[in-house]
Amino acid sequence: MSSMSVVATAGHVDHGKSTLVKALTGIEPDRWEEEQRRALTIDLGYAWTTLPGGGTVAFVDVPGHRRFIGNMLAGLGPVPAVMFVVAADESWMPQSAEHLAAAAALGVEHALLVVTRADLADPAPALARARAELSEAGLAPRAALAVSARAGAGMDELRAAVADLVAALPAPDPAARVRLWIDRAFTINGAGTVVTGTLPAGTIRVGDTLDLLGRRVSVRGLHSLEQPRDAVSGVARVAVNLRGVATADLHRGQALLTPGAWHATSVLDVRLTLPEGARTAADLPEHLMLHIGTAAHEARVRPLGSDGARLTLAEPLPLAAGDRAILRDPGTGRVAGALVLDVDPPELRRRGAGARRAEELAARAAGVDLTIEVRARGYLGVEEARRLGVGDDDLTTLPAGIVRRADLLVDERVWSRWQEALSDVTADYARTHPLEPWMPADAARTAAGIPRLDLVGPLAEAAGLTHEGGRVHEPGIRADLGAAEAGLARIEARLAAQPFAAPEQPELDAAGLGPREVAAAVRAGRLLRLDDGVLLQPIAPAKAMRILAGLPQPFTTSEARKALDTTRRVAIPLLEHLDAKGWTRRLDAGHREVAR
Structure with a gap:
């Protein structure tokens, strides 16, 4: 199966998100007859296309109307990148701001800005306003361009920009534990129960046993992009045919899990990203809706310091430190970001326990921030980590799976993948260039997907390769002159x-x-x-x-x-x-x- 990436749409109602997705993919994302009759996206839609240069991108098309904000958050939650859509003839609108706040609260770092309906109005003002709004929210778009989906203007440039966006996404770990948030559950005659979702990492195989609601279910079959598969690795849109559970027992917000690998919790401690108008956690309402993955549950909020909080959920969820969630006030629509710090926190019984816990969370947040940054990029410079507020103690005792290599903090799994890729590309180069089997280091960096040239030397040493004279090769290799x-x-x-x-x-x-x-x-x-x-x-x-x-x-x-x-x-x-x-x-x- 070719590589796949998943991108969610975002933007105000009737700004042309679905039309744009259809123009890109040739697939109508609005599944319901009512959606097509009213030209209004109500629920999540899905479409996909092949990218210039290979690979596939699947789009999760979300509704823009405020009445369906819960559906929008379910679509955005599991997805690593967003295509933010603004209409040239209407420019920035209320749900534009609400969708942007949600994306920022979830920590989405990869975005593409598209101004649609450029045939109806000069797109420059809308483009400038939207770019400024995204940048101010910390979501600087990788590219910003104007198109007309109906006239076809700018679509080739948009396809190239989408390809560039997904090429910059961090590579997921195919060996990671599975957590597939369900967004649909239905029955297919002759097959039985089927659920769909966006798999962010890990691998699901036919015959696997997964955990669901504390019960074990087996994978009878798999489809991705409407094709049967023996296995699917994230990131991917996937449909899972389950044995051992009825469709009536399933709904959006549940999750398929690697058995024994997740802690289901109804009490967790988080760090908050406060909405505009809230100075501390105490300014938030006591009861909010927690949105994570495709799940939405009521949460009771207990402030812990200025930006910490303990959340008590109505139902347990499979969560881990580093997860990002949204806390939303259904009355005002305001959202706060929540970074999960502890899914098994201590009880707060004694006087002063809340204050002490707030101090502990502030220290714990640095380690979680470090893990998130390193996992997202594969590596992080030590000085950059210090600028993020990571202290020397945190740099000495690193989180599991992160190692220090000179002035870099590196995800061990990513480092191993880079080593393997560097060995593979240098061996391939030697086979195809027998007269010159010493691969230029920059070409090796590009082919192996290594982000920085100065990483090639340490990686070559770790992989047992020789790096000298600006070239990488197997030790002792000689040119093969053939005849x-x-x-x-x-x-x-x-x-x-x-x-x-x-x-x-x-x-x-x-x-x-x-x-x-x-x-x-x-x-x-x-x-x-x-x-x-x-x-x-x-x-x-x-x-x-x-x-x-x-x-x-x-x-x-x-x-x-x-x-x-x-x-x-x-x-x-x-x-x-x-x-x-x-x-x-x-x-x-x-x-x-x-x-x-």
Whole structure:
């Protein structure tokens, strides 16, 4: 299966999100007859397309109307990137702001800004306003462009921008524990119960046993993009045919889990990102709706310090430190972000326990922040970590799965994948470039998906590769000259006996040594190329110095030529080479001496 990425839409009602998705994919995302009749997205829609350059992107199209904000949050929750849509003829609107607040609260870092209906109004004002709003919210878009989905203007540029967006997304771990938040559950005749969702990481296979509501269910079948699969790894849209549960027992907000790998909790401690108008956690209502994944549950909020809180949920949920959620006030529509810090917090019974817990959470948040940043990027510079507020103690005792490599903090799983990828691409390069099996380091970085050139050296060392001269290769690898190998060996043997009798072109032609083969032999250190195309053994200069040192000093070019038993064609470039190395010194137009 080719690689897949998942992107959610966001934006005000009737700004053309569904029309845009249909223009990109050719698939109508509005599934219901009522949605198509009213031209209004009510529930989540799904569509997909192949990207320029390969790979697939699936879109989760969310409703824009405020009455369906719960459905919107269910679509946005499990998705790593957002395509934010604003209409040129209406510009920034109330649900634009509400959707942006939700994306920011969830910590979405990857965004694309699209101004639609550019055929109806000048898109520049809407583009400028929306770009400013997103940037102010900390969601600077990777690209911002104007299109007309109906007229087709700008669509090729948009497809390229989507491809660029998903290429920047962090690679998920296929071996991670599974948590598939269910967004639909239905029955298919002959197959039985089917659920769908966005799988962010991990792998589901046919025959797997998964946990659901404390009961075990088995995977009878899998589909992704309407094709049957034996296994699906995140990130992916997936439909799971389940055995052992009735459709009536399932609903949006439940989760399929790796058995024994998740802690279901109804009490958790979080750090809050407060909405505008709230100075501390105490300014929030006591009862809010918690949205995480596709789930929505009432939560009672107990403030812990200025930006910490303990949440007590109506039902337990499978959560982990580092999860991001939204707390929403159904009355005002205001949202707060919630970063999960502890899913098994201690009871707060004694006087002053809340204040002490607030201090503990402030310290714990630094470690969780560090884990999130490193997991998202694969690595983080130590100085950048300090700017995020990570203290020296946190840098000394790193969270599990994060290691320090010089001035970098690295996710061990990502580091291992980079090592493996670097080994693979260098081996492939050597196979396809037998005359030059030493891969340029920057080409290796790009092919292996390594984000920084200065990481290539440490990764090469960790992978047992050689990194020198701006190239990466397996230790001791030599150029494979193929049929020319025997000819080169003959020339090497002759030069061993006659070190200064450089081969002429007819001898090179007879040996099968064309320009590429000669260049490969020089790069491999088997031949030394002097000026004017003179080829000698690499040890020829040292041999020449032993002979020249025995001559009366200073000596002439003619005396050196006779002593070396060679021609003027060879002698002059060889002597100039020795001058350049500082082994001989030119005194005048006709004399040199050995440098003492």
